[in-house]
Amino acid sequence: MSDVNIGLLGLAVLMILFAMGLELALAMFVVGFVGFAYVVNLHAACNLLAKDVFDSFESYTLTVVPLFVLMGQLAYNAGIAKRLYDAAHRFVGHISGGLGIATVTGCAIFGAICGSSAATAATFASVSIPEMDRFGYNRKFSAGLVAISGTLGILIPPSVPMIIYGIITQQSIGRLFMAGIMPGVIIALLFITLIVVRCKVNPAIAPRGKHFGWRERLRSLWGVIWPLLIFVLLMGGLLEGFFTPTEAGSVGTFAILLLSLAKKDLDKKAFIRSVAESLLTATMVLFLLAGSTVLGHFLAVTKIPMFVSEWVVNLPFQPWIIIALICLVYLLGGSFIDDLAFMVLATPIFFPAIVKLGFDPIWFGIMITITVMVGIVLPPVAINVFVVKNVTNTSFKDIYNGVYPFLIGLVGCTILLFIVPQVATFLPNLLYGK
C-alpha cells in the first residue's frame, strides 16, 4: 500500500472512531499514533506523542487562547450586553424592525470584546428575544436573527477562531484582527438592510416598539461607552504599540475585570463561572490542536498535504472556483464534525495549496471565518442555533427558518470579498504596512 493510501485509510478510520463516539481529539491522537508507528516505527511514535503534547501545552502562543476566552466570558457574565441592547433599543426601537436593528448593533459591539459566537448568541438570546416578544415580533424572525447575529463575535475582533487560524498558519494575529473589522461591519449593515427590507414587505413580523425621549436615550449611552472604551483601548493599544496581539487577551481581561469589579457588575459566582468556562473551552481547543499536531505528523510522512496541494493547484478551474470549493469542503466537514474542529483538522492540509495559488493568507483567514460563521447556523451541527434553542425553547425548525433569509448577508459579503479582496486586506495593510 502506498503511503498516500495509508494516509487516506487513516482519515477513514478517524471518521469511524469519531462516529463511534470517541472524542475527535482523542481519535486524532489514536490514528496519528498508530499510523506513525506503522509508517515509521513504534519507538518514534511514542516519542512523537509525548513531544507533541508537551510542545502544544507548554507554549507561549497557545496560552493566549484561554485568556481571550476568559475576556469574552467575563463580558458575557458582567451584563454588558444588556446595557448595549438597552441603549440601541432606545435609539431605534420605535421604528419598524427597530429591536432587530438594536440586536444586530448590540451583537456587533459586544462582538468587539467577545471572541466567541456562542457566547454572543447566548447573551442576546436572553437579553433581546424576551424584549422582541414583548412587542409582538415574530419568533422565527427574532430567534433566527439572534442566532446569526451572534456569529459577528468571531469576525469582529477579537476572535478565537482567528487566533487559532493564525497559530496554525503562522499569520500575524494583529493583521487578522484588523482584517475582520470591515467585513464584520459590512455584514452587520447587510443584516440591518435585510431587516428594513423585510419589514417594508411585511411589517407584521417586527412591529414598532416604544418611543424614547432624548434624555433617556442619552442616559442609556453610558452603558455603551465603556465596552466601546475597552475595544478602543484594545485596538488602540495594539496600533500604538503598548502591547502585542498575543498580550491583548490579558490586557482586555484585566480591563474588563477591573471595570466590572468597580461597577459591581460581577459577583464571585459569575467570576468563577467565567474562569471555569474559559478553562473548559481552552482545554477543548488545545486538545484539538495537540491531536491535530500528532495526526498532522502522521499525514506528513504519508505526504498527503503535498499530494492534496499538488492536486488542488492542478485542478482545471479558475482559482476563485477552487477557493469556493475549499470553502464548501470546510462547510461540509464542519457540518458533521464541528466547524472549529474541522478548521483545525483541514487547514494544515489545504493551506499549502492556498499559498501556492497565490492567495493572501490573511484574506483566506477571513474567508474561512465567514465559512465558519455560516457553518455555525446551518444544520446538522449548528452551535448558535442550539444555544438559542436552549435559552428560548424555540423549535429547531423555526430558528433555522428564521436564519435562512439572513444568510444573504454572509453570502453577499463573501461575494464582495471575492471581487474586492481589499475589503479584508486594506485595513491591516494600511495599519501595519506593506
Next chain:
Amino acid sequence: STTVHAQQKTITLNYSNFMPATHKISILAEQWCKEIEKRTNGGVKITIFHGGTLTPATQAYDGVVNGLSDIAQSVFSYHRGRFPLTEFSDLPIGVKNCVAAAKLFNEYYARFKPKEMDDVKVMYLHGNPPSIVQTVRKPVRTLDDLQGLKMRVTPLGTPIAKALGAAPVAMPMGDAYDALSKNVVDGGFLPYEAMEGWKLGEVIKYSTETWPVGFTSAWYVIMSKTKWNSIPPEWQKVIEEVNKEWIEKTGKVWDEVDASGKAFLIKQGGQVITLSAKEGDRWRKAVKPVLDEYVKMTKSKGLPGDKVLKFALDYLKQNQK
C-alpha cells in the same frame, strides 16, 4: 568495486528540514541530497521534508535519535542545557562572517569531540548570519545610545542585550515586524538577513554593525547512528567528502543571503552605522560577563569551556578580517 555496488541494496533516507522549501538554505540542503545520490550512483536516495512537516525545529534532534527521521537540520539553541559545551556558539564572540563561523564550528567539533552529540552522527555544522543592533527611530552610534532601548531578542540573546544595557523583549520572529512597526520595541538584535527574509527592512531605519559582539547560533545537520552504520564504508566516505564541501558552501550561501538583506535595507532607505575600533572595544568589554558565565557554567559540569572559548576567539581573530 562496481560489483559491490550492484549487490548493495539502495538505501533511502528521510531528511527533516524545518526551513521553508523556498529558502536558499533549503535549496542547498536539497542539492546536498542530490550530490550524495549522484556520487553514490543512486545508492543513497534522500527524500527531504521542508517546513518542519516531518519534525518541527524543536523536535528535529530527538527526531533523529528516535527514528522519526534519518537526517535533520536544525539549531542547537532550541535545547537549552542539553549541549552545554556547544553553547559557546550563541555567545557574542564577534562573528562577522558565516564561512568563518561554519568552519569554526566544525573545527570545534573535530577538536573537542563533545560528548553531548554522541547519540548522533554529525554530518556538518554551520551558523546563521550574525545578529547586530538594528533600530527603528533612534540611531545607535555608541554604547551609550543603546542604554534602556527596548530590543527584540531571541531567548539566548537576552543576557547579551542586558549586559549591553538594553531592555530585552522576547517575542516570536513572526511578531517582530508588527512589533517594530508599531514601536512595541525600539529595535532588535537581528541579522541583516531578517531585513529581507522577514521584510524587516521596511521598518528598520538604522543598522549598527556591532561586529565585535556579533553572535550567531550553531546549526546541525545530523544523521541517525544506526542508519549511518548501515551504509557501506565506501559510501560513507563519499558522504563525508560531500559534507566537507558543504561546510564552506553553506557559509557562503548564508553570507550571500545576509548581503542581499543588507542591500534590501539600503534600498529601503536604511542607514548603516559602523563602530570605531575604540568603540568596539567598549562593546566587547561590556559583554565579557556573558562569556565568563559560560566558562563558569561549563566548569561546573567538568567541561573545558575555557579552552573552547579561547579557541573560538583565536580562530575568529585569525580567520576574520
Next chain:
Amino acid sequence: MQKIGKLVSGLSSYMSVVAGTTLIFVMLFVVLDVTMRYFGHPITGVYDIVALGGAIVIGFSMPYAAFRRVHVFMEMFQQLQGRIVKQVLGVLTRLMAVGISVLIGWNLIKLGIAFYLKGEASLTIQIAYYPIAFGLGICFFVQVLVFAFQIFQVFSGGDDE
C-alpha cells in the same frame, strides 16, 4: 460506585481550581510585563513563565474537561442504535480513551526522564523542563481515572454527572 464518582469529580474540580488560579496569575503577570515594558523595564523570562503557566492551566483542567465531556464528540450514531450497541460502543470508546491517555501519560513521564538526564530547560530563564513533563504525565493519569469511571456510567445508563 457513587463514592468513586465523588472522588473523581472532587479531584478533577480541585485540580481545575489550581488551573484557574494559574490562569489569573498568568494574566496579571502579562499585564505587569506590559506596564513595566512601557516604562522601559520589561520582565526577563515572561515567555518561559507564560508557557509554563499555560502547561499548568491546560494540564490541571484536563481531568475536569474530560469529566464534563466538553471535547467534540458525536452521539448521534450511538443514539440511533439499540441499548446493547450503545453500551458496546460506549465501552469501546472509553477503553480507547483510557488506552491513549495511559500511552500519552507514560511517554510524558519517559520524556521527563530524558529531560532530566539531558538537563533541558526553558530558553530564557532556564526553568527545568522535567517537572513540567512529569506533571503533565500525572495529569493524563488522572484523566485515565475519569475515562475509566465513564465505563461504569455506560452501564448505569446515565450521563449523570
